[in-house]
Amino acid sequence: MDPRPARSNGGPPSWLVGVVALAAGSLLLAGCGGGGGGEDAGGSGAEGYPDREIAFIVPFAAGGPTDTVTRLVAEPMSAKLGQQIVVRNVEGAGGTVAAGEVANADGDGYTVLMHHIGMSTAPALYPNLAYKPLEDFKTVGLVTTVPMTIVARKDLEPNTLQELVTYVKANADTVTYANAGIGAASQLCGLLIEKAMGVDLTEVPYDGTGPALTDLVGGQVDFMCDQTTNTTGQIKADKVKAYAVTTPERVEALPDLPTTAEAGLESVEVGVWHGVYVPAETPDDVVAKITDALATALTDQAVVTKLAELGAPPAQAADVTPEAHRQKLQEQIDLWAPIIKEAGVTAGG
Ligand code: ASP
Numbered sequence: 001m002d003p004r005p006a007r008s009n010g011g012p013p014s015w016l017v018g019v020v021a022l023a024a025g026s027l028l029l030a031g032c033g034g035g036g037g038g039e040d041a042g043g044s045g046a047e048g049y050p051d052r053e054i055a056f057i058v059p060f061a062a063g064g065p066t067d068t069v070t071r072l073v074a075e076p077m078s079a080k081l082g083q084q085i086v087v088r089n090v091e092g093a094g095g096t097v098a099a100g101e102v103a104n105a106d107g108d109g110y111t112v113l114m115h116h117i118g119m120s121t122a123p124a125l126y127p128n129l130a131y132k133p134l135e136d137f138k139t140v141g142l143v144t145t146v147p148m149t150i151v152a153r154k155d156l157e158p159n160t161l162q163e164l165v166t167y168v169k170a171n172a173d174t175v176t177y178a179n180a181g182i183g184a185a186s187q188l189c190g191l192l193i194e195k196a197m198g199v200d201l202t203e204v205p206y207d208g209t210g211p212a213l214t215d216l217v218g219g220q221v222d223f224m225c226d227q228t229t230n231t232t233g234q235i236k237a238d239k240v241k242a243y244a245v246t247t248p249e250r251v252e253a254l255p256d257l258p259t260t261a262e263a264g265l266e267s268v269e270v271g272v273w274h275g276v277y278v279p280a281e282t283p284d285d286v287v288a289k290i291t292d293a294l295a296t297a298l299t300d301q302a303v304v305t306k307l308a309e310l311g312a313p314p315a316q317a318a319d320v321t322p323e324a325h326r327q328k329l330q331e332q333i334d335l336w337a338p339i340i341k342e343a344g345v346t347a348g349g
Pocket of ligand 1: 061064065066185207210227
């Protein structure tokens, strides 16, 4: 895969801009009105909702970044809804096992999914994906967009991203790259790294980057890419070597860490956006209650402070809506599909 030309500053890399423009065009044509999904699910179901415990499904292992964000918002959401929210980790296949389970769950508001950018990449990665993101779910609202960091075990030789490029190229057969499976943000970041470095990485898949980072700290794998929600603490504690952050701007929580663009790998740019989903049949007024609880959680001072510490700013109020979230999902599906196709990556049948 040839490296793409770089963007200069801010926004998506220039090699993505044309695709984004196309995506925006197709959105206008689609003219979708609401949170998407089910056709007859607009009616009333919210009376008395919720009157029992709600399951909040996380598609990756406990202790990882998606899990962290989910648990952070679950508490204030639970307080707002007046019901307990039980977080459940359903790991496997880069987040697609959990999404498949929620797509088939009852659309009654008692099964809710937190997912990230992987919701938009899975259709291109999995030829036989058991669900359609835009048809089988209703979008509830965006949550946060989290930068990733490129980190390595503490004793890996290279000290800068450029040194890492040289090292990986020279040791392509032995260097190991940890990720959370095909469809995970870490896999997507690895794909961009492969493309930028012109190498094939030896990937070591985990059920989530929580356990992957534990192994990285333990020296069992060489390097990985993961959200700041998981890596900030380990970087600050000097337990891993950090090379760069994958967003156009530096992260306030890690001010000394250069961006990939500053460090010379500008095409490795990825922000891990997170959103909340329910099955498509969920009535709109139930969705509205969950959206309202999510919006409340994202302005909760304790949540805002903690997210800031982890380099993960809460979504703006205008984005904590089914419509903005659906638009983002559509754009991102359109954005990543050709890139993944060109990369020739597939999870098989
Ligand atoms: N950060 C992981 C990913 O690569 C998922 C996780 O464990 O939250 O997508």
